[in-house]
Amino acid sequence: MLPSVIVTTASNVNQSVLKSFQGEFKNAMDPVWYRLDKNYLVKFMTADQKNTALFRNNGRLVYHISYGTEKNLPDEIRDKIMGSYQDYNITAAIHVNEANRSIWVVNLEGLKKLIVVRVEEGELEEVGNYVKG
Numbered sequence: 828m829l830p831s832v833i834v835t836t837a838s839n840v841n842q843s844v845l846k847s848f849q850g851e852f853k854n855a856m857d858p859v860w861y862r863l864d865k866n867y868l869v870k871f872m873t874a875d876q877k878n879t880a881l882f883r884n885n886g887r888l889v890y891h892i893s894y895g896t897e898k899n900l901p902d903e904i905r906d907k908i909m910g911s912y913q914d915y916n917i918t919a920a921i922h923v924n925e926a927n928r929s930i931w932v933v934n935l936e937g938l939k940k941l942i943v944v945r946v947e948e949g950e951l952e953e954v955g956n957y958v959k960g
Contacts, residue, residue, distance in 0.1 A: 840867060843886030851888055852880070875899075890925035904931055904946050911951060915942060 840848075840860050844867045848855070855878070858871040866889065867882045876899060881889040897905060897917035908917065915935035923930040928947065932954075935942040943955030 841884055841886070844882045844884070847882060847886035847888060848880070851891075852878070890923065892924075893922045895920045895922065900931065900933070903949075904933075907946065907949070907951055908933055908935070908944060912937075912942065912944075914938070915940075 848858070848869060852871065852873065854873050855871040856873065858869050861868040861870075863881070865884045867884070869880050869882070871878050871880075873893070875895070877894040878891065880891045883889060893899070897920060899922070900908075900917070900920045905917070909915075912935050915937040917933055918936045919934040921932045923932065931946040933944050933946065935944065936959075939959055941955075941957045941959060942953060945952045945954045
């Protein structure tokens with residue numbers, strides 16, 4: 828695999844991809860484009876969140892990841908997590924949209940442990956549990 832090439836201007840981005848990006852992310856700021864094989868990866872900001880999205884050459888969105896905090900979580904997901912982890916603070920909330928799936932990956936910090944949970948379709952699953960060192 829060849830190294831990634833940074834696309835420095837939007838004019839170098841396929842018009843189908845650019846049109847799809849602008850339609851999907853109307854509030855995007857400071858996009859930086861990368862070419863990955865035949866796909867386009869874009870990193871950008873929206874309000875208070877960092878984002879990454881991957882587009883196929885035809886403009887189809889493959890996935891979108893947004894990086895946020897507790898305030899970016901939907902209320903029902905925050906309530907579900909805090910109901911199970913009352914003694915923990917939410918330190919990061921990452922939202923992954925891919926193939927009609929909406930997945931939240933949330934980092935929690937307690938006095939003695941760090942926990943990573945995953946929420947998809949209302950199901951909460953602990954995927955990491957670490958003792959603080």
